[in-house]
Amino acid sequence: MPEPTTAKPLAPGMILGPDGKPCRACTAFRNWKPAIATREQARSNASATPSGAMTAIAATSTSAFLQNKRANCPPDSEELGRATWTFLHTTAAYYPEKPTPTQRANMLTLLRSLPTLYPCSHCADDFGEDIKVHPPDVSGRASLSRWLCDRHNEVNKKLGKESFDCAKTDERWKDGPADGSCD
Ligand SMILES: Cc1cc2nc3c(=O)[nH]c(=O)nc-3n(C[C@H](O)[C@H](O)[C@H](O)COP(=O)(O)OP(=O)(O)OC[C@H]3O[C@@H](n4cnc5c(N)ncnc54)[C@H](O)[C@@H]3O)c2cc1C
Numbered sequence: 001m002p003e004p005t006t007a008k009p010l011a012p013g014m015i016l017g018p019d020g021k022p023c024r025a026c027t028a029f030r031n032w033k034p035a036i037a038t039r040e041q042a043r044s045n046a047s048a049t050p051s052g053a054m055t056a057i058a059a060t061s062t063s064a065f066l067q068n069k070r071a072n073c074p075p076d077s078e079e080l081g082r083a084t085w086t087f088l089h090t091t092a093a094y095y096p097e098k099p100t101p102t103q104r105a106n107m108l109t110l111l112r113s114l115p116t117l118y119p120c121s122h123c124a125d126d127f128g129e130d131i132k133v134h135p136p137d138v139s140g141r142a143s144l145s146r147w148l149c150d151r152h153n154e155v156n157k158k159l160g161k162e163s164f165d166c167a168k169t170d171e172r173w174k175d176g177p178a179d180g181s182c183d
Pocket residue numbers: 077078079080081082083084085089114118122123124126127148149150151152153155156159161163164166169172
């Protein structure tokens with residue numbers, strides 16, 4: 001008589017991790033729970049008028065809804081990505097203009113550790129390939145911020161997203177916009 005199995009079937013869209021288990025950090029939530037994402041989108045759209053402004057608000061509230069709902073869940077690949085980019089860009093924005101040899105070495109260690117430690121394995125592999133071709137520039141704040149912006153844009157391009165204007169890196173990650181809206 002076969003043993004009863006307790007393993008849950010793999011959700012469609014879920015990627016397996018290197019250990020053979022489902023890897024949430026490798027997969028976007030909307031890809032393994034498309035029904036929930038679509039239902040919440042439809043609910044938001046139904047409560048909005050067709051005007052552009054309201055559609056934008058609807059999209060924002062859908063995203064906020066999903067984020068709130070998932071606030072205590074393990075991160076998916078998108079939440080992990082946003083948090084990691086926030087950490088990396090902010091760390092670069094506050095990196096010294098003239099770093100000491102120890103600061104340079106520590107920054108190199110941090111960046112070179114991502115391809116082996118970043119939990120989204122296919123993201124980590126691609127990032128590893130990218131930094132082989134474009135080694136980190138840890139010589140100073142401005143050059144590190146620029147290097148990181150270019151690396152992020154490589155990922156944006158791969159995912160079909162718009163390129164970020166690297167002239168706006170300090171505004172986005174350190175100073176805030178000139179109109180004072182973040183002050
Ligand atoms: C090292 C690394 C590798 C990744 N590789 C993959 C991958 O291979 N496949 C995959 O599906 N996902 C990958 N991700 C996740 C992916 O990049 C996004 O984080 C995720 O899809 C969420 O995207 P988002 O549109 O919410 O904003 P994100 O791309 O996370 O960006 C967050 C914010 O950063 C700002 N920003 C955008 N581009 C730049 C830039 N070039 N410079 C400075 N600021 C910028 C914008 O204000 C944006 O809102 C990776 C993440 C990291 C950290």
